[in-house]
Amino acid sequence: MEIRPILSALMRSKVSMILIGLQVALTLAIVCNALFIIHERLQRMDRPSGMNEADTFIISSTGFGQGFDVKSSQQADLALLRSLPGVADATSAITVPMSQSGWSTGVSLKPNQTTDTASTALYLVDAHGLSAYGVQLVEGRDFKPEEVQFKTFNERVVPTSVIVTRALAQRLFPDGDALGKQVYYDNEGPASTIIGIVERLQTPWLDSDFIDNSTLAPVLFPYGNATRYVVRAEPGRRDEVIKVVEQKLQEANPSRILSKVRTLEQVRAEGYANDRAMAIILGAVIFALLAITALGIVGMASFWVAQRTRQIGTRRALGATRFDILRYFQLENFIITSIGLVVGGVLAYALSLWLMSAFQAPRLPWHYVPVGFLCLWTLGQLAVLGPALRASRVPPAVATRSV
Amino acid sequence: MLKMTHLQKVYRTHLIETYALRDFSINVAEGEFVAVTGPSGSGKTTFLNIAGLLEEFTGGSYLLDGVDVHGLDDNGRSRLRNEKIGFIFQGFNLIPDLNLFDNVDVPLRYRGYGAAERKRRIEEALGRVGLSSRMKHYPSELSGGQQQRVAIARALAGSPRLLLADEPTGNLDSLMARGVMELLEEINGQGTTIVMVTHDPELAARAQRNVHVIDGQVTDFDAEASLRQSSSAAAADTAIA
Ligand SMILES: Nc1ncnc2c1ncn2[C@@H]1O[C@H](COP(=O)(O)OP(=O)(O)OP(=O)(O)O)[C@@H](O)[C@H]1O
Ligand SMILES: [Mg+2]
Numbered sequence: 001m002e003i004r005p006i007l008s009a010l011m012r013s014k015v016s017m018i019l020i021g022l023q024v025a026l027t028l029a030i031v032c033n034a035l036f037i038i039h040e041r042l043q044r045m046d047r048p049s050g051m052n053e054a055d056t057f058i059i060s061s062t063g064f065g066q067g068f069d070v071k072s073s074q075q076a077d078l079a080l081l082r083s084l085p086g087v088a089d090a091t092s093a094i095t096v097p098m099s100q101s102g103w104s105t106g107v108s109l110k111p112n113q114t115t116d117t118a119s120t121a122l123y124l125v126d127a128h129g130l131s132a133y134g135v136q137l138v139e140g141r142d143f144k145p146e147e148v149q150f151k152t153f154n155e156r157v158v159p160t161s162v163i164v165t166r167a168l169a170q171r172l173f174p175d176g177d178a179l180g181k182q183v184y185y186d187n188e189g190p191a192s193t194i195i196g197i198v199e200r201l202q203t204p205w206l207d208s209d210f211i212d213n214s215t216l217a218p219v220l221f222p223y224g225n226a227t228r229y230v231v232r233a234e235p236g237r238r239d240e241v242i243k244v245v246e247q248k249l250q251e252a253n254p255s256r257i258l259s260k261v262r263t264l265e266q267v268r269a270e271g272y273a274n275d276r277a278m279a280i281i282l283g284a285v286i287f288a289l290l291a292i293t294a295l296g297i298v299g300m301a302s303f304w305v306a307q308r309t310r311q312i313g314t315r316r317a318l319g320a321t322r323f324d325i326l327r328y329f330q331l332e333n334f335i336i337t338s339i340g341l342v343v344g345g346v347l348a349y350a351l352s353l354w355l356m357s358a359f360q361a362p363r364l365p366w367h368y369v370p371v372g373f374l375c376l377w378t379l380g381q382l383a384v385l386g387p388a389l390r391a392s393r394v395p396p397a398v399a400t401r402s403v
Numbered sequence: 404m405l406k407m408t409h410l411q412k413v414y415r416t417h418l419i420e421t422y423a424l425r426d427f428s429i430n431v432a433e434g435e436f437v438a439v440t441g442p443s444g445s446g447k448t449t450f451l452n453i454a455g456l457l458e459e460f461t462g463g464s465y466l467l468d469g470v471d472v473h474g475l476d477d478n479g480r481s482r483l484r485n486e487k488i489g490f491i492f493q494g495f496n497l498i499p500d501l502n503l504f505d506n507v508d509v510p511l512r513y514r515g516y517g518a519a520e521r522k523r524r525i526e527e528a529l530g531r532v533g534l535s536s537r538m539k540h541y542p543s544e545l546s547g548g549q550q551q552r553v554a555i556a557r558a559l560a561g562s563p564r565l566l567l568a569d570e571p572t573g574n575l576d577s578l579m580a581r582g583v584m585e586l587l588e589e590i591n592g593q594g595t596t597i598v599m600v601t602h603d604p605e606l607a608a609r610a611q612r613n614v615h616v617i618d619g620q621v622t623d624f625d626a627e628a629s630l631r632q633s634s635s636a637a638a639a640d641t642a643i644a
Contacts, residue, residue, distance in 0.1 A: 002512055005501055005505045005508065005512075008500075008501070008502070008505065009498070009500035009501055009505075010500075012499075012500040012541075013500065310494075310496065311496075311498050314490075314492070314496040314498070315498075315509060315513075316457075316481070317455065317457055317484065317490045317496075318484075318485065318490065318509055318510040318513065318557070319481055319482065319484050319485020319486075319510050319513040319514065319561075320481060320513050321477070321478050321481040321482075321513075322477060322478075322481075323478075324481075324513060395457075395458075396456075396457040396458075396484075397452050397457045397458045399457065399490065399492060399496055400448055400451065400452055400457065400490075400492060400493075400569050401448070401452075
């Protein structure tokens with residue numbers, strides 16, 4: 001192979017080589033890290049909430065007028081909702097996963113513990129809660145209707161039975177025997193008994209460091225005159241059910257304001273809006289960088305081909321085949337790209353270290369860089385192909401025709 | 404060595420046809436030193452390009468060292484060029500970014516020789532033109548005459564049978580031109596056939612035979628004779644002198 005003469009010729013036109021090499025290096029460093037961040041965000045967005053998201057929606061109702069009684073209105077609404085065709089189940093609830101607002105509390109194994117054993121989100125639901133959220137019970141039992149307590153702002157209500165997520169159970173009782181155990185949500189007690197364990201239910205906060213620790217408690221707690229309902233439709237019937245629900249709730253009690261329905265899919269989209277935006281922006285950055293690098297290579301190679309037309313003709317006259325000329329330019333690009341990639345590999349890890357120290361970002365996995373090498377080698381070879389083909393078509397007669 | 408009969412070359416653009424060569428016949432014997440002269444635009448370069456397989460012709464026939472080149476594809480022509488022909492250009496056509504060693508190396512790499520063989524040939528060729536000591540220099544560090552010597556070394560390194568030179572002294576002053584001419588004569592003396600286009604009547608006179616081209620045709624009065632007795636090229640030389 002003619003690597004050595006190409007390299008020594010390149011050394012005589014360092015500026016253009018350094019320009020393209022540097023461009024390749026920066027592209028590799030940025031693209032590797034950007035791809036990794038995108039991957040991280042996508043993984044984050046891929047986390048299951050534990051709910052049936054496809055069929056579920058939430059709607060809030062705020063009553064007004066002197067005769068409005070939130071407790072009886074809530075019970076009437078729930079009965080109505082559950083009777084509607086297409087509704088699988090419904091519950092009254094304060095919050096849902098991914099909504100970024102809700103309640104959290106500490107859980108302890110003993111009363112008056114100085115530090116809590118775990119943090120948990122609190123989901124206050126009635127006996128239809130598990131079914132309406134569509135979470136999967138893996139141990140123990142569901143709530144019974146008679147366990148449900150009704151709470152107002154002034155009352156202190158501590159649930160006697162709770163259902164916790166598997167992650168929380170594991171955190172509280174690492175030996176795996178959480179079912180039936182007593183825990184303390186209130187320092188003074190009384191204790192609550194874990195009567196069931198669900199597979200998964202995320203807290204409402206996507207950034208929390210205890211995202212899988214949730215507790216369901218059988219408590220109904222309207223916010224003043226406001227209640228929120230979680231309604232799960234039968235599979236595939238969500239959109240049709242939404243229309244009926246809005247209409248029937250309004251008819252049943254005109255002295256209230258209904259919020260706009262939000263599907264769990266909308267809640268998820270809003271909750272992850274920043275992550276999605278970040279992924280899209282970085283994707284655009286990657287695309288732009290690759291495009292600029294490719295165009296830079298095309299431009300530089302085209303310039304070189306034009307500049308070296310007579311040299312190409314001379315090489316042809318001296319016996320180079322078209323393929324020899326094509327290979328020359330491909331090889332030249334390969335060499336420049338490789339030099340750029342080596343520098344870029346170091347830059348990529350350096351950038352990663354900086355992101356780690358400045359933003360607590362995780363370390364760039366090592367394999368991103370070799371994969372980036374392959375991509376940019378391919379990009380370079382494809383970008384230079386057009387100019388190289390043009391070079392290979394330079395007729396040998398230019399050796400004598402142009403002076 | 405080189406035999407063209409009724410060769411024709413037409414350049415066609417969408418507007419005009421230019422007959423660069425018409426009914427062009429020439430026979431160059433092995434070991435001859437032929438000088439080609441003629442006015443500008445008469446077709447000298449065209450003839451040399453066709454002889455060197457840089458261009459195709461549009462009619463007639465051409466045998467290079469007994470091989471009919473008409474049916475050859477581009478790769479075949481490249482290979483034949485590489486093996487049989489050495490080119491010397493008016494503008495030297497050295498590659499400015501390569502040192503002398505690498506410049507002479509260019510055709511040898513296309514030949515596919517191994518590194519040791521190439522090194523041996525490069526050193527020998529540069530030695531023949533008296534530039535062994537400048538192997539690591541770049542063309543821009545040499546005088547025109549020296550550059551043309553490198554180009555001659557490059558043309559010689561592959562041991563071609565035929566050397567084609569298009570005004571090899573056209574860019575040189577008369578002293579350097581004489582040096583190059585002497586080198587060519589020496590090379591010819593060692594058996595390489597040379598066809599040289601030149602505007603310089605003095606240099607042309609030193610060749611064994613002169614071929615005069617006018618309007619795409621050989622007008623040399625003794626061309627007929629040389630066709631008949633091409634082996635005794637020396638006779639033609641004296642006839643001109
Ligand atoms: N690529 C081309 N397209 C069209 N016409 C051409 C082309 N190359 C050469 N010609 C024409 O062919 C004719 C012969 O050209 P050629 O270059 O062979 O002349 P020359 O004898 O070498 O002239 P000079 O002494 O000036 O170098 C000229 O009329 C020229 O204009
Ligand atoms: Mg000419």
